Amino acid sequence: MVQINIVSLQKNSHIMLYCQQCGHQNNDDARFCSRCGSSFVAANQQRQIQEQPENPFAYKPPQTQHQMPPTYLWQSIVVTLLCCLPLGVIAIIFASQVESRYNIGDIEGAQTSSNRARNLCIWSLVAGLVGGILYFILIFVVEIGGAFLGI
Numbered sequence: 001m002v003q004i005n006i007v008s009l010q011k012n013s014h015i016m017l018y019c020q021q022c023g024h025q026n027n028d029d030a031r032f033c034s035r036c037g038s039s040f041v042a043a044n045q046q047r048q049i050q051e052q053p054e055n056p057f058a059y060k061p062p063q064t065q066h067q068m069p070p071t072y073l074w075q076s077i078v079v080t081l082l083c084c085l086p087l088g089v090i091a092i093i094f095a096s097q098v099e100s101r102y103n104i105g106d107i108e109g110a111q112t113s114s115n116r117a118r119n120l121c122i123w124s125l126v127a128g129l130v131g132g133i134l135y136f137i138l139i140f141v142v143e144i145g146g147a148f149l150g151i
């Protein structure tokens with residue numbers, strides 16, 4: 001945990017931050033002491049709660065170092081339009097889950113949806129290619145066969 005090394009003082013409806021390391025007074029929006037560089041983050045979190053006593057359990061975005069996994073949203077839309085519609089629609093659903101799950105802090109769920117969206121994009125791309133090839137083979141066989149049999 002970050003050690004709380006700052007005291008917050010209310011003065012003339014203005015909150016001053018005094019560094020407990022060196023006593024230096026800083027702007028109330030400072031994140032670090034301008035003299036010694038001590039972190040104010042813990043004190044700022046405490047101050048936010050003090051400024052909103054009516055709702056101390058207000059939703060705060062999860063603080064995490066995780067990057068949001070790729071959504072594969074535009075890839076899903078492309079394969080839906082070009083290749084395999086059913087698989088592409090499912091891929092879009094998973095792609096849209098990535099961001100919403102990430103926003104509620106469900107990193108693993110977002111990663112899972114990201115992986116599923118990517119796999120569905122690949123599969124629908126493969127399905128579209130295979131389907132296209134089979135279609136042309138079918139046309140070719142029918143044409144050649146028809147010509148050969150004199151139909």
Ligand SMILES: [Zn+2]
Nearest residue numbers: 019022033036
């Ligand atoms: Zn300081």
